Amino acid sequence: xxxxxxxxxxxxxxxxxxxxxxxxxxxxxxxxxxxxxxxxxxxxxxxxxxxxxxxxxxxxxxxxxxxxxxxxxxxxxxxxxxxxxxxxxxxxxxxxxxxxxxxxxxxxxxxxxxxxxxxxxxxxxxxxxxxxxxxxxxxxxxxxxxxxxxxxxxxxxxxxxxxxxxxxxxxxxxxxxxxxxxxxxxxxxxxxxxxxxxxxxx
Amino acid sequence: xxxxxxxxxxxxxxxxxxxxxxxxxxxxxxxxxxxxxxxxxxxxxxxxxxxxxxxxxxxx
Numbered sequence: 446x447x448x449x450x451x452x453x454x455x456x457x458x459x460x461x462x463x464x465x466x467x468x469x470x471x472x473x474x475x476x477x478x479x480x481x482x483x484x485x486x487x488x489x490x491x492x493x494x495x496x497x498x499x500x501x502x503x504x505x506x507x508x509x510x511x512x513x514x515x516x517x518x519x520x521x522x523x524x525x526x527x528x529x530x531x532x533x534x535x536x537x538x539x540x541x542x543x544x545x546x547x548x549x550x551x552x553x554x555x556x557x558x559x560x561x562x563x564x565x566x567x568x569x570x571x572x573x574x575x576x577x578x579x580x581x582x583x584x585x586x587x588x589x590x591x592x593x594x595x596x597x598x599x600x601x602x603x604x605x606x607x608x609x610x611x612x613x614x615x616x617x618x619x620x621x622x623x624x625x626x627x628x629x630x631x632x633x634x635x636x637x638x639x640x641x642x643x644x645x646x647x
Numbered sequence: 648x649x650x651x652x653x654x655x656x657x658x659x660x661x662x663x664x665x666x667x668x669x670x671x672x673x674x675x676x677x678x679x680x681x682x683x684x685x686x687x688x689x690x691x692x693x694x695x696x697x698x699x700x701x702x703x704x705x706x707x
Contacts, residue, residue, distance in 0.1 A: 509652065513705070518697050527649060529698050531659065536700035538657035538664075 452477070454502035456495050457523050461516035463568035465495040468634050472549050472599045473499040475623045475636040479595060480504040484544040487511070487589070489533055489582060492568060494521030496547060501526070506545075511536065514564035534585050542591040550578040552604040575604040576612075583612050587641075594641045597623070602633040613639045648698050649676050658684035658691075659702050665691070 447458045451470065458464055473496045480486060482505040488497045491510035498521075501508050511531040512518040521528040529536050551568055554575035560566050571577055579598060586596060596618070600609050613620045618639030653667055661684065669680040682691040682698060692699050699706065 509655070513701070519695065522695065522697055527652065529648070529652070529656070529700055531700040532702075532705055535659040535702070536656055536698070538655060539662055541655040541657075 451495070452499050452503055454499045454524075456493060456498050457520065458493055459516055459520040461563075461565065462493050462514065462520045463517075463565065465493060468549055468599050468601070469495045471624060471634055472496050472547060472597065472636055475597055475638070476500045476545075476547055477503045479597060479623075479638065480506050480545055483507070485542070485591075486545045486547065487543040488526075488547040490548065490550065490567075490578075491521045491526055491528055492517050492549070494524035494526035494528065496549060497521065497526040498524040500547075513567055516564055517568075533582060534589050537589055539588060541589055542594070543589055544591050544594050546586060546590060546594070546596045548579070548582050548596065549599040550582060552576075552579065552599075552601050554603060571604060575601075576608065579604065579609055580612060583609075583616050587616060590641050592641065596639045596641075598637045598639070600635055600637055602635075606633075606635060606637075610637060613637060617641060648693060648696055652698070656682065656698065656700065658687055658689065659700050660684065660687045660689060663687070 449456050484506045486506045486508040488510040491497050491512045497510045510526050510528045512528050518528050518530045552571040552575050553569045555570040600606050610620050621638050623636040623638045663686045665682040669677050671678040678696050680693045
């Protein structure tokens with residue numbers, strides 16, 4: 446079993462689950478900067494649990510995560526993440542609110558013949574334009590974000606950063622670019638931070 | 648899963664309340680059991696501490 450350590454968190458990996466890469470490290474770093482003690486945090490699609498485990502090791506947050514893949518859910522659980530097998534927000538009651546929601550979506554533009562069999566496809570496949578999952582997330586998150594709450598979404602230049610930004614603004618969020626990863630040669634990775642203004646909540 | 652997760656979970660089909668039935672727990676959490684929605688007559692299993700809240704058609 447391979448274990449990696451990042452910012453004092455030990456994370457066990459699994460051969461059936463997408464390994465943490467530059468995108469995961471970037472989202473974890475930004476999440477630590479943004480999160481405050483006592484916040485209710487949700488990570489959608491936790492994978493190995495890397496981002497959640499790193500965040501809860503460094504900030505005293507109350508965190509839960511959802512994950513659709515059974516292998517990833519078990520891996521996240523081994524990494525001490527309180528994980529629920531669910532499809533995005535499907536498992537939460539309508540009065541459940543989070544202060545911070547994290548999402549590292551499957552964002553690679555993927556044609557039908559590029560899909561891979563099994564649960565791992567959920568980690569990569571962003572549909573034809575790469576935005577299928579992030580667009581669905583942006584349609585579904587509003588009832589679950591508290592007034593003044595924040596979402597952090599990891600996006601690649603391959604996915605169309607401006608289009609995602611516009612979608613976020615259309616959902617009542619103030620959007621800022623939080624961090625740019627300069628170490629990737631084939632794509633640019635950024636975290637978009639969206640802050641919910643109570644007065645503009647949908 | 649920790650017991651206080653019950654405060655935020657709902658049936659993924661109708662968003663209604665769930666009834667918790669514990670078959671195994673330790674001092675920290677619920678290890679196995681079920682979450683039941685009486686309206687949908689649907690059971691959602693808790694296995695190895697993980698509640699499976701996927702609607703039946705996604706469960707595989």
